[in-house]
Amino acid sequence: MRVEQTIDKLSQSIIDNLAPYFDTITHHIDERYEEINEKLQRHDRMIETLSYRSLAQETELKDLKRMIQNSS
Known part of the structure; x- marks a missing residue:
């Protein structure tokens, strides 16, 4: 019993x-x-x-291309 108590105390x-x-x-x-x-x-x-921003810039680029094509 003493060994078990020692083990319990050590564990705790x-x-x-x-x-x-x-x-x-x-x-x-x-x-x-x-x-x-x-x-x-x-x-x-x-x-x-x-x-x-990327989508907005892509839209602006498409608009610019369209403007350039329409002005030619």
Whole structure:
């Protein structure tokens, strides 16, 4: 019975000592997730803006080509 108690105490000690470590890791992961998520949202907005600009420029180029063809 004494060996089991010793093992239980050691197990509990290990768990107690690891708990703060896992809390720190969890906190770090949460922070990194937020940072990455914010960057991803900024990139999504940038891609959306660039796509819109590209479409607008393509339309302008088509209009210019049409104007050049009509003036010839």
